Amino acid sequence: MSDPIISVQRLSKQVADSTGTLTILHDIDFALFPRETVAIVGASGSGKSTLLAILAGLDTPTAGTVTLAGTDLFALDEDERAALRARQVGFVFQNFQLLGHLTALENVMLPLELMGRRDARAAATEMLQRVGLSERLGHYPKLLSGGEQQRVALARAFVVRPAVLLADEPTGSLDFATGAKVMELMFDLNREAGTTLVLVTHDPQIAARCERQLRIEAGRLAQALAA
Ligand SMILES: Nc1ncnc2c1ncn2[C@@H]1O[C@H](COP(=O)(O)OP(=O)(O)OP(=O)(O)O)[C@@H](O)[C@H]1O
Numbered sequence: 001m002s003d004p005i006i007s008v009q010r011l012s013k014q015v016a017d018s019t020g021t022l023t024i025l026h027d028i029d030f031a032l033f034p035r036e037t038v039a040i041v042g043a044s045g046s047g048k049s050t051l052l053a054i055l056a057g058l059d060t061p062t063a064g065t066v067t068l069a070g071t072d073l074f075a076l077d078e079d080e081r082a083a084l085r086a087r088q089v090g091f092v093f094q095n096f097q098l099l100g101h102l103t104a105l106e107n108v109m110l111p112l113e114l115m116g117r118r119d120a121r122a123a124a125t126e127m128l129q130r131v132g133l134s135e136r137l138g139h140y141p142k143l144l145s146g147g148e149q150q151r152v153a154l155a156r157a158f159v160v161r162p163a164v165l166l167a168d169e170p171t172g173s174l175d176f177a178t179g180a181k182v183m184e185l186m187f188d189l190n191r192e193a194g195t196t197l198v199l200v201t202h203d204p205q206i207a208a209r210c211e212r213q214l215r216i217e218a219g220r221l222a223q224a225l226a227a
Pocket residue numbers: 015017022024042043044045046047048049050051
């Protein structure tokens with residue numbers, strides 16, 4: 001079997017609250033392999049978004065390690081971590097987080113420009129075409145519908161061909177038909193680019209389409225089920 005693209009060991013996250021210490025994640029261990037599709041499921045407040053943000057290096061654990069593409073993510077300083085993330089990880093936020101002062105095309109070009117890619121415009125245009133938005137390249141986010149913004153966010157995450165795509169409830173705010181299209185696109189890109197897909201979802205049908213499900217219960221990994 002190939003080396004894991006992400007390996008999580010004894011990961012814990014605690015925060016201080018008014019009554020003392022709140023444990024959000026407790027002693028989590030798992031590995032994700034190239035090309036896998038994995039759903040992270042569990043009740044609201046169980047720690048799914050916190051886990052995803054730590055996998056992306058956007059939040060820090062209290063204890064434990066995350067190894068991304070062979071590198072200990074939290075042994076790096078913030079700049080090094082950001083550089084590793086830019087190369088390896090695409091992240092789709094539930095609320096899109098597009099930059100409002102940039103057009104759809106500019107939003108998708110940005111990660112390529114940060115990598116110094118000279119073909120940023122052509123590659124971003126092609127990816128937006130791929131998500132069905134070639135007629136909306138010059139639109140600012142506020143002029144796009146929710147589903148269109150989600151597709152721009154997906155194009156931005158995929159345009160660098162990351163090894164891993166982490167998506168937090170990517171269809172949570174979309175109508176059924178648009179959500180289904182966005183899901184098809186994610187699975188297509190998983191197959192085409194070999195991207196490891198990690199989806200946080202409350203939708204059992206989407207979870208069942210993934211090869212594995214990781215269930216989080218009150219901050220603990222409950223089981224690792226085959227679908
Ligand atoms: N910075 C923080 N300070 C205090 N508590 C926090 C912090 N971040 C998260 N929490 C708490 O940790 C728990 C897990 O939050 P998280 O957002 O990871 O849950 P989730 O599984 O993604 O839930 P949902 O399905 O509703 O999105 C919640 O009870 C939340 O209130």
